[in-house]
Amino acid sequence: MCTYGSGCFKWLLGQMQSMSKKRREMASFSKILSKTDVKKRLTVPIKFLKSLPSFDGGHAVKFEARDEGGEAWAFQCSVRRRGHRKPVLTRGWKAFINSKKLKTGDKVSFFKCKNRATAKTSYRVLAEKEIKIFGAIIGYAPLYPISCK
Structure with missing residues (x-):
């Protein structure tokens, strides 16, 4: 879990750029995208459900995640x-994929952060x-937004 203040995301990016085992353990989950993940919905690990807000007895929960540029995405x-719960990201996922021009084989990571001062998640x-x-995969490069402002 990331604890953040004003510089949390810069810190996270620095951690993501290192290839250490510690980096992989920080993510709520990371996934190499499959064809289904790119075309329809993102299948997520069942353990990610513990990181999300409560479903309150329902079958869906909405949450917002900010990308490396600070843009908010509603998922x-x-x-x-x-039966088996089989969690998937549906709403908002295709817009994110299209905006980032992600393809099969690219990688996505989700993090849960908690502000120590406010306890806000x-x-x-x-x-x-x-x-x-x-033809050989040698690694993954974070996307950085290009601003025309």
């Missing part, structure tokens, strides 16, 4: 009403493009 996580989302040389 909805849904689970099946019966927030979420961060980091998209990374797959880097290939001669």
